[in-house]
Amino acid sequence: MACSCYSVKFMSVSSNPNKPLTSSPLVTSKLSPSYSQIPFSSLNFNQNLSRTQLRKSKNAPNSFVVVSGIKAEPLKVMISGAPASGKGTQCELITKKYDLVHIAAGDLLRAEVAAGTENGRRAKEYMEKGQLVPDEIVVTMVKERLLQPDSQEKGWLLDGYPRSSSQATALKGFGFQPDIFILLEVPEEILVERVVGRRLDPVTGKIYHLKYSPPETEEIAARLTQRFDDTEEKVKLRLLTHNKNVEAVLSMYGDITVRVDGSLSKEDVFTQIDAALRNLLGQRQASVGSVAV
Ligand code: AP5
Numbered sequence: 325m326a327c328s329c330y331s332v333k334f335m336s337v338s339s340n341p342n343k344p345l346t347s348s349p350l351v352t353s354k355l356s357p358s359y360s361q362i363p364f365s366s367l368n369f370n371q372n373l374s375r376t377q378l379r380k381s382k383n384a385p386n387s388f389v390v391v392s393g394i395k396a397e398p399l400k401v402m403i404s405g406a407p408a409s410g411k412g413t414q415c416e417l418i419t420k421k422y423d424l425v426h427i428a429a430g431d432l433l434r435a436e437v438a439a440g441t442e443n444g445r446r447a448k449e450y451m452e453k454g455q456l457v458p459d460e461i462v463v464t465m466v467k468e469r470l471l472q473p474d475s476q477e478k479g480w481l482l483d484g485y486p487r488s489s490s491q492a493t494a495l496k497g498f499g500f501q502p503d504i505f506i507l508l509e510v511p512e513e514i515l516v517e518r519v520v521g522r523r524l525d526p527v528t529g530k531i532y533h534l535k536y537s538p539p540e541t542e543e544i545a546a547r548l549t550q551r552f553d554d555t556e557e558k559v560k561l562r563l564l565t566h567n568k569n570v571e572a573v574l575s576m577y578g579d580i581t582v583r584v585d586g587s588l589s590k591e592d593v594f595t596q597i598d599a600a601l602r603n604l605l606g607q608r609q610a611s612v613g614s615v616a617v
Pocket of ligand 1: 358405406407408409410411412414417420429430431433450451452455456457458462483484486487492518519521522523531533534536537562565586587588589590593613
């Protein structure tokens, strides 16, 4: 045999991921008699694959490995938690490592407020009271961001959305289903301290805390700003809203929820999240990355 590497084109996989893979004439015609024994139906490709390759294993003569052309579905992650539980802080660390597109409902709303749009003006009324901004503003805004090419290509990290069952239902209706739902759990007495000490760098967008994550230089310290809803009084209202809605949201994602202890240092919180994401990727890789027959 001149070559031990065969290109196999699975034309129908991405258009119909549920269709079982069979040894079509296109496949068998390229394989030698011994290769045509491969039970293709045992290969379980539930990813968005359009082209792949089988290579004869060097170590195991009767084995084949899927070696290239595998384009896995990008990760789709949701992160949730009470106000100041550390969602934004963890999103900085997650995007740095996993290169996902960070979509924060609160940031999108604050951008509308800053731009002085009609939606921003209406949203601010609710944000100042610590209430949820109406769905007709938030749902479309988040959907449009999720549909942007970068989110589709790189995967997304949705922060602070959905916050009600109606938002979760709308998202599902648009076809957006997360792979994992991360819930940061932090006792309420810690949350108030985190909120009142939080500061933001308008230049880099980085989140600081006067006690737990102080600015690196005097220059940065001098330009830090505080969010208009970061007072003790307002965080208590936000907390009430969160507590009223969290169970309804959790019930929609129970099977993919990972609870994380958010009261630890930010590095230790990230270690837990990173382990959950690595585990998820490992499971995917096990099902599509290598197949021995
Ligand atoms: P949003 O901006 O999402 O606010 P939030 O949910 O209250 O959450 P925060 O941004 O306050 O906190 P965080 O969890 O990101 O914590 P962070 O990492 O900054 O929403 C604002 C408003 O917009 C809502 O009230 C609502 O009105 C509206 N809204 C948003 N989404 C909506 C939706 N889907 N539908 C309708 N309305 C919506 O950390 C906080 C502080 O703690 C920082 O100073 C940080 O340095 C520090 N810190 C973080 N982690 C640690 C740690 N492990 N140890 C010590 N300090 C830490």
